[in-house]
Amino acid sequence: MNDTLFGRIIRREIPATIVYEDDDILGFKDIAPQAPVHVLFVPKGAVIPTLDDATPEQAQLLGRLMLAAAEYARREGFAKDGYRVVMNCREHAGQTVFHVHLHLLAGAPLGHFGTP
Ligand code: AMP
DSSP states (O other), rough: OSSSSHHHHHTTTSSSEEEOOOOOOEEEESSSSSEEEEEEEESSSOOOOOSSGOOOHHHHHHHHHHHHHHHHHHHHOTTTTTTTEEOOOSSGGGGOSSSSOEEEESSOOOSSTTTT
């Protein structure tokens, strides 16, 4: 249970810059940011490896990842300028950590989505 890189961050076994936390979700800065703001939001409970593994019972938790990102964006003052949320699923999307997570990217114009 939770034996992934992000599980170790959730358990504070390895360091991360934690910027958001509630009962179900942890948000921390990406170690290799792709934008001025790049935060990862992960569920703190049972590991869902990829979006494709999620069940209907986990729909609320997945939605809460979105709302956590939106709350953080409002709190940090960049919601009005805008931001992007991304969830990579498996190889073709470049997923590297198999513990479902939502990327929040912000802080500058992000360009057209989908450029390889
Ligand atoms: P993905 O490619 O969608 O699986 O995203 C994994 C993300 O985790 C990448 O953007 C990595 O830069 C990030 N990452 C890897 N190791 C760490 C770490 N120790 N702390 C914070 N972010 C990390």
